[in-house]
Amino acid sequence: MASYRVPYAELQASATPAFPVGRVVRRPVLSLSLQNGAKRLSCRAIVDSGADHCVFPRSFLQPLGLDPLATPVDMSSGVGSSNVPMHFANVTLDLQGVLEFSIYAGFTPGLEQLGLGLLGQAGFFERFKITFDYSHKLYILETI
């Protein structure tokens, strides 16, 4: 079993009416690559226990050589949206050359505005025991 202690990504957020002096936002963000055969796309994704699957923006389909008309679709819901089509395909997830495994990933227009992925229960949490230690600014991924 391998263990990885990963610092939260810390983002310096500017001031808003709700946070008049700005703030530091901590997110469990990983940089990773998706592969489909010889096609590869590198991006960022949030480790998200609330996501059923690993999910990415729909526009990632094309650079990965995946045809949206040839991929099965499920409908998805999230905060502020419902009945959003999600295309599914098998791809390889490469965690910076440290770990590599196959996932059945969803691709949805619901993530276009964010431009990043979500690493969810099926495909990611099923492979790791994950401990979030916000007060110590890190999380721990232990392979199962």
Added chain:
Amino acid sequence: MLAAKDITKLLADIPKGAWVALSKNEDKVIAFAAELQEALQKAKEAGENDPVVVRVPEADGTSLIV
């Protein structure tokens, strides 16, 4: 290892909503465009075949609920 960098300052002068191709080590912007494919093409022309793609948020504010 594995941790993502704070790229807030890198993206500060890029238009909202743009797709951005970062260098592999995420320390500089290679290209940006309104469409993902265009940003990837520009990065390829600049010699970066495997950039890390991110998007500049359209929305004001800093809270993210997913």
